[in-house]
Amino acid sequence: MAGKPEEISNIIKEQIRNYKTRVDMGEVGTVVLVGDGIASVYGLRNCMSTELLEFEDGSVGLAQNLENDTVSVAILSDKNDIREGTKVKRTGTVLSIPVGESFLGRVVNPLGEPIDGKGPIFGEARRPVEAEAPGIIERQSVSTPLQTGIKAIDSMIPIGRGQRELIIGDRQTGTTEIAIDTIINQKDKNVICIYVAIGQKATSVVSLVADLVREGAMAYTIVVSATAAESAPVQYIAPYSGCAMAEYFREQGKDVLIIYDDLSKHAVAYRALSLLIRRPPGREAYPGDVFYLHSRLLERAACVSPEFGGGSITALPIVETQAGDVSAYIPTNVISITDGQIFLETEMFHSGIIPAINPGISVSRVGESAQVKAMKKVSGELKLLYSQYRELQAFAQFGSDLDADTRARLHLGERIVEVLKQDRNAPVPVGGQVGIIYAVINGYLNDVALDDIKDYQERLYEKLDHEHKDWMVRISQGSWTEEDEEELKGVLNRMNRK
Numbered sequence: 001m002a003g004k005p006e007e008i009s010n011i012i013k014e015q016i017r018n019y020k021t022r023v024d025m026g027e028v029g030t031v032v033l034v035g036d037g038i039a040s041v042y043g044l045r046n047c048m049s050t051e052l053l054e055f056e057d058g059s060v061g062l063a064q065n066l067e068n069d070t071v072s073v074a075i076l077s078d079k080n081d082i083r084e085g086t087k088v089k090r091t092g093t094v095l096s097i098p099v100g101e102s103f104l105g106r107v108v109n110p111l112g113e114p115i116d117g118k119g120p121i122f123g124e125a126r127r128p129v130e131a132e133a134p135g136i137i138e139r140q141s142v143s144t145p146l147q148t149g150i151k152a153i154d155s156m157i158p159i160g161r162g163q164r165e166l167i168i169g170d171r172q173t174g175t176t177e178i179a180i181d182t183i184i185n186q187k188d189k190n191v192i193c194i195y196v197a198i199g200q201k202a203t204s205v206v207s208l209v210a211d212l213v214r215e216g217a218m219a220y221t222i223v224v225s226a227t228a229a230e231s232a233p234v235q236y237i238a239p240y241s242g243c244a245m246a247e248y249f250r251e252q253g254k255d256v257l258i259i260y261d262d263l264s265k266h267a268v269a270y271r272a273l274s275l276l277i278r279r280p281p282g283r284e285a286y287p288g289d290v291f292y293l294h295s296r297l298l299e300r301a302a303c304v305s306p307e308f309g310g311g312s313i314t315a316l317p318i319v320e321t322q323a324g325d326v327s328a329y330i331p332t333n334v335i336s337i338t339d340g341q342i343f344l345e346t347e348m349f350h351s352g353i354i355p356a357i358n359p360g361i362s363v364s365r366v367g368e369s370a371q372v373k374a375m376k377k378v379s380g381e382l383k384l385l386y387s388q389y390r391e392l393q394a395f396a397q398f399g400s401d402l403d404a405d406t407r408a409r410l411h412l413g414e415r416i417v418e419v420l421k422q423d424r425n426a427p428v429p430v431g432g433q434v435g436i437i438y439a440v441i442n443g444y445l446n447d448v449a450l451d452d453i454k455d456y457q458e459r460l461y462e463k464l465d466h467e468h469k470d471w472m473v474r475i476s477q478g479s480w481t482e483e484d485e486e487e488l489k490g491v492l493n494r495m496n497r498k
Contacts, residue, residue, distance in 0.1 A: 022373045031055075031086040032070065038229035038276045039073045041088045047071050050130060052091045056080040061088070062095055062233060065277045074233030076111060081121035094130065095475075097241050098123025099248035101352035104192070107223040109210055110234055110241040115225065116209075129237055133299040140305040142366045143341075144316050145375075146257065149185030149427020151180060152420045155379035155437055157342055160370030161191075161255050162303025166334050168319045169344030170325060173356055175318050175446060176340065177424050178299040179259040180208065182213045182316065185427035186257060192249050193221040194258040196242035198236050199265030202227045215425060228265075232276065235269035243300050243313070250304065251312035258301070262318035263294055267330050291333045298337050326361065340364040359386045374480035376432045382416065382437060389413020410492070415445045418453040431472035432461045435488060444492045456495070463491060 009399050024321070029043035029468040041063060051063040074223050075082065076095075088208060090289075097112035100123040104235035121191055141453075142160035159165045159182075167175050181194045187294045205225045212218045224244055226238035239260045246256040259265070267290050274289075284497070294317075301315035319334050326335065335341055341365045349356035369375050390411055396402060402410070418439045436457050464472055471487050 004417060010031070011236075017093075020336050026218070027069065028092045028150060029053075029088045031082060031084055031088060034075075034082050034086075036276050037075050037220060037233055037288055038080055039075055039086075041071045041073050044071045044088065044090060044388075046203060047090060047222055048094070048451050050094050052095045053088050054091055055080065055082050056087040056089075056165065060095075062237070064273070065279060071086065074236070074273060074277070076233055076237070076431050078234070081180065084351055095237070096128045097244055098125070099127050099245050100124030102246060103222045104220060105141060105218050105222075107205070107225055109230075110224060110226050112241065112245075119299075125248060127248055129240045129244050130296075131244065131247060131300065133296070134302045134304055134308070135395055138304055138308040139302050141369070142303050143369050144255075144303075144312075145370045145372060145430075146191070146255075147185055147189070147379045148182040149179070149429070150181055151422055151428055151433050151437070152359075153178070153342060154371070154430065154433055155362045155420075156255055156359050156383040157340065157357070157362045157376070158282045158366065158368070158370040159314065159364065160303075160366045161314050161369065162301065163340075164298050164301045164315045164317070164338040165364065165367050166317055166319060166330060166338040166341040167344070168321060168335075168341050169356070170321050170324055170346045173344040173346055173349045174354060175320070175344055176208070176261055178344075178355055179261060179316055179318065180211060181425060181427055182257065183212065183218045183221060183259070184425055186220065187217060191220070191255045191257050192246075193217070194224065194242050194256065196223060196224045196226075196239050196258065198226055198238050198262060199228050199269060200225075200261070202229060204207045211425065212230040230383075232269045232272035235266065236273050239263070239266055239297055246313045247300065250313050251309050251322055252444070253310045255311060258313060258315050259296075260315065260317040262320055263334060264320040264330055269291070288390075290330060291337075294334055306344075318431050339366055352421075354423075360390065372434075372475065372478045372480075374429065374478075375437075377480050378434050378438045378441065381441060385409075385412060386416050386420075386440070389416065411446065412440070412443075413449060415440050415448075415453060418450055419457065421446070421454075428461065429465075429472065429476065431464055431475040434475055435460055435464055435491070437493050438485075444496060447496075460491070460495065463495070467491075475497045 027044055027046055029041040031039050032042045033040040047063050049066055053061045053063055053073055057080055059080035061073035061075045063071050064074050065072035102121050106114055109115050142162045144161045146159045146161045147152055167178055169175050186193055212221055224238055224242040226235040242258055246258045249256045268294055297390055298315055301313040303312040320330050321331055343358045343361040344356045347356040396410060419436055
């Protein structure tokens with residue numbers, strides 16, 4: 001049935017009005033070149049840097065190089081139908097991802113899309129992937145420990161909530177294991193964990209998730225995965241996406257632990273991206289920009305003052321070294337940005353000392369302020385004694401005639417090494433750590449054979465857990481009185497009499 005002429009006229013007028021609005025608002029470009037996850041787009045004159053662009057097949061991309069006539073766009077969608085002549089429109093917004101409580105226990109890609117086959121995720125909010133770090137006024141100094149459950153770290157290189165501590169070492173020295181054990185140890189400690197896998201094998205991520213599920217740690221963990229099979233742009237945005245998820249929880253006053261595994265592969269992905277978009281050499285090219293790349297990421301980790309929300313983000317970036325060279329470009333960059341580093345040595349690893357932490361190169365710039373009182377008192381000399389032992393050990397192998405003092409130091413050092421050894425996925429509560437470190441430093445293990453120390457530790461942990469629960473609670477809450485020390489001495493004396 002035909003409409004009335006005036007109705008048709010009104011419809012046409014309205015369409016013309018809306019058409020004009022659309023033309024003003026929606027700038028559309030055309031793909032002139034596409035390949036290797038990069039599209040060169042002509043016609044987007046007013047496009048912003050890092051703006052989100054939408055292709056006509058529904059794929060999304062990130063505006064990178066803004067040139068005179070064209071824009072280089074990093075394609076973020078895995079499956080796409082982009083070819084020469086494809087239309088591209090501006091969104092007017094920077095790249096953002098969904099965030100929220102519903103992501104806990106899930107494995108997602110850097111765009112916040114689930115990849116674990118457990119159905120869709122509806123985020124409570126959206127956050128930009130790139131965000132400004134908290135200012136000086138908003139921050140406060142690190143004062144609360146983040147217990148890793150690893151004796152060597154909690155005693156000698158403590159990590160506090162809001163700290164940035166680098167884990168650095170060659171391949172196959174246990175860098176990822178330290179990160180995973182730290183996640184497992186956050187059970188019942190009100191810390192949300194985010195693990196960002198950058199450029200890893202898909203099988204490694206599957207195995208890691210299985211470990212977390214087995215230990216019951218997945219309930220408070222989000223895994224952001226950008227595997228080696230993903231394009232360079234997707235790997236490049238992965239750590240920023242993980243950090244955006246962490247910031248959502250921090251703004252709610254919660255404590256978050258985020259692990260970037262690893263930033264060496266992130267730099268490689270960025271280099272590939274820089275080469276593909278033909279960035280001119282200079283400030284924004286590789287390697288010049290890698291320092292800025294990682295500093296703007298790690299600076300977002302902070303402990304925020306109560307008047308600004310009171311949450312914290314603790315960052316544990318991982319960097320891979322070649323033949324233990326910490327003076328290479330990327331390691332020195334990240335060392336200068338972070339608040340200390342945990343250095344894992346290949347030789348120690350191969351000699352059976354696990355975790356293979358070198359106490360001489362490892363450091364925490366937060367220090368005692370990230371330890372409970374008992375650990376401060378007990379472990380004050382530990383690092384010095386350990387380092388002295390390593391020096392003496394090197395000399396002792398050349399000379400057979402040693403004085404009594406040197407022999408005593410070597411004897412103690414051997415027991416310290418044995419005490420600090422630890423199996424994977426076996427975190428030790430802070431009370432147990434204080435107990436065994438006190439025992440070794442004060443000579444309670446002098447008459448215990450090296451092969452029996454592991455058994456001695458297990459018996460001590462069991463005894464403290466079952467018979468001295470109140471003492472364990474007091475120690476974890478920061479108590480260390482004369483009565484606490486006497487109670488521990490009593491336990492150790494009874495064990496030694498047996």
